[in-house]
Amino acid sequence: MHDFNFFGGGWMMFIWWFLVIALVIVAVRAVMNSGPASQTQPKETPMEILKRRYAEGEIDEEEFNKRKNELLK
Structure with a gap:
């Protein structure tokens, strides 16, 4: 049915x-x-990463200045 x-x-x-x-x-x-x-922290900018790497001693002053000039172009 x-x-x-x-x-x-x-x-x-x-x-x-x-x-x-x-x-x-x-x-x-x-x-x-x-x-x-789930709320992610804002990502670091390339300049902040560069400054952090320089402060931690990963790169020297010459490398820092070279990369900073490239970023500022």
Whole structure:
């Protein structure tokens, strides 16, 4: 008597379940990405990286000035 013709039958039921599962996945991802851990710190600019490398002694003054002039062009 009831042969699943309500709302398109079996395929329509499959589509509804797919939509429900997709919605749950989207909601979970949204909740997981909204926390404070997901907010990334602003990236260093190339000049800040150069200054840090010079301050840490990775590069000498000559290399620092050469690269600084290249960045400022």
